[in-house]
Amino acid sequence: MTAADPFDVPHDAPFGVHNLPYGVVTTAGDPRRRLGIRFGEHVLDAGAAAAATGAPVDLLALLAAPSLNPLLAAGRPAWSRVRAAVTAWLTEERYRAAVAPCLVPFADVVAHLPFDVADYTDFYASEHHASNVGRIFRPDSAALPPNWKHLPIGYHGRAGTVVVSGTDVVRPCGQRRDPGEQAPSYGPSVRLDIEAEVGFVVGSPSAQGDRVALADADDHVFGLCLLNDWSARDIQAWEYVPLGPMLGKSFATSVSAWVVPLDALGHARTSPPPRDPALLPYLDDSAARPSGLDLALEVGLNGHVVSRPPFATMYWTYAQMVAHLTVNGASLRAGDLLGSGTVSGPERDTRGALIELSWNGEEPLRLPDGTERSYLQDGDEVVISGSATGPNGSRIGLGEVRGLVRPSR
Known part of the structure; x- marks a missing residue:
């Protein structure tokens, strides 16, 4: 791997594979609000990655939402399944070709309020x-x-x-x-x-x-x-x-x-x-x-x-x-x-x-x-x-x- 490889994130990077925080982003070329997962110097378009990797329908629905709220409401078993799936997409060689186009440079995204605040x-x-x-x-x-x-x-x-x-x-x-x-x-x-x-x-x-x-x-x-x-x-x-x-x-x-x-x-x-x-x-x-x-x-x-x-x-x-x-x-x-x-x-x-x-x-x-x-x-x-x-x-x-x-x- 080269330094330009988006999957090559240092072990001590603050947004490495041990972190994977969630947000809601848009880009200049695509104003749709969508879930993003921060990874190194990139943001994973979660819904696009789920579709590209053939994720189960229920996970695809959660990750293709324009807000974090559906995933929040789904509960801990769903949170664990999503985290395991995203970790695999970013670390296993078999997913690289499908996931690479779903990684957007962090500098190119605009971040929005990640969830709708209830109370x-x-x-x-x-x-x-x-x-x-x-x-x-x-x-x-x-x-x-x-x-x-x-x-x-x-x-x-x-x-x-x-x-x-x-x-x-x-x-x-x-x-x-x-x-x-x-x-x-x-x-x-x-x-x-x-x-x-x-x-x-x-x-x-x-x-x-x-x-x-x-x-x-x-x-x-x-x-x-x-x-x-x-x-x-x-x-x-x-x-x-x-x-x-x-x-x-x-x-x-x-x-x-x-x-x-x-x-x-x-x-x-x-x-x-x-x-x-x-x-x-x-x-x-x-x-x-x-x-x-x-x-x-x-x-x-x-x-x-x-x-x-x-x-x-x-x-x-x-x-x-x-x-x-x-x-x-x-x-x-x-x-x-x-x-x-x-x-x-x-x-x-x-x-x-x-x-x-x-x-x-x-x-x-x-x-x-x-x-x-x-x-x-x-x-x-x-x-x-x-x-x-x-x-x-x-x-x-x-x-x-x-x-x-x-x-x-």
């Missing part, structure tokens, strides 16, 4: 982040609310404003009350922030009235993406008493264009931090297969790395999020998106939001180019990327989620 729930799973924010807003009280270590706190977000990486973010307007003021004012947010998160994509649905146990979470969670939950902190601070976030969060949530299946992350599984106090039985994962994940995130602002949040420090896992979300009988739907909440570690350079990095503006963040930021300015570009360890020293790339801030309208 969006954002959690608050990092103890470091929750403690930092508590100390900022409640300096004379306990950093964590009394329920925080008993249940994974979350809020119901707006599915209709989830956008794919690369979509510009318009600075939101709303009410805010400045410190020392008695009455609110209206205008563009002056404390626009980011939240570096991981999003978990639900596949198999559950029936309303049923509960999903911790041990069954992997039958419902298809994979993950990177997520930036853009936050207008001034709008949020005024509106979230007594209820939860609304306009301060609902204007935009960005996700990466590629969904990495859980099956690619077996070597990234790790035990979550110790829990104290003991958890109620439906959340107690002490004897369960670990559902913590050792993911390395990186936050870039205008081309400068400002933080490296470690996902392994997260207090609550995706399995606990699913168990808690459904314990009241709420149903899961294919395409549900569960945000982890901001990923933050114990050190300043591992914090995943500007409110922590600048300590709410008291300690502005100095960038390598000499500029300072407490919160985002118009024209700022944020890029969150990530990776995980794969088998035999390989690397699993999580892609990136990118967004450029535009002035309010």
Whole structure:
């Protein structure tokens, strides 16, 4: 094989055969939205490859869809069959001639939102982040609310404003009350922030009235993406008493264009931090297969790395999020998106939001180019990327989620 051979992907490439994340793409020559599977410097047209290799009719129907949702809803047995088939197409010599024309250079594709978002729930799973924010807003009280270590706190977000990486973010307007003021004012947010998160994509649905146990979470969670939950902190601070976030969060949530299946992350599984106090039985994962994940995130602002949040420090896992979300009988739907909440570690350079990095503006963040930021300015570009360890020293790339801030309208 030569260096130009699209099948010759290095073992340690972030999008090698151990990864195979799913997306939805178009090309200049073919505007039809179709499933793509990222492989090295190419994207496999999944439906075309299924047809070219004579895949069974049921798999062909799933892979020829214009969205990931039919595959999500098909369930874990179908996910495993598709992954095994795609792996064979890309590694076995007998498929090379049929599959080669289905590999499109990555530079030639336009990526779209990979799935239709059914519901969006954002959690608050990092103890470091929750403690930092508590100390900022409640300096004379306990950093964590009394329920925080008993249940994974979350809020119901707006599915209709989830956008794919690369979509510009318009600075939101709303009410805010400045410190020392008695009455609110209206205008563009002056404390626009980011939240570096991981999003978990639900596949198999559950029936309303049923509960999903911790041990069954992997039958419902298809994979993950990177997520930036853009936050207008001034709008949020005024509106979230007594209820939860609304306009301060609902204007935009960005996700990466590629969904990495859980099956690619077996070597990234790790035990979550110790829990104290003991958890109620439906959340107690002490004897369960670990559902913590050792993911390395990186936050870039205008081309400068400002933080490296470690996902392994997260207090609550995706399995606990699913168990808690459904314990009241709420149903899961294919395409549900569960945000982890901001990923933050114990050190300043591992914090995943500007409110922590600048300590709410008291300690502005100095960038390598000499500029300072407490919160985002118009024209700022944020890029969150990530990776995980794969088998035999390989690397699993999580892609990136990118967004450029535009002035309010």
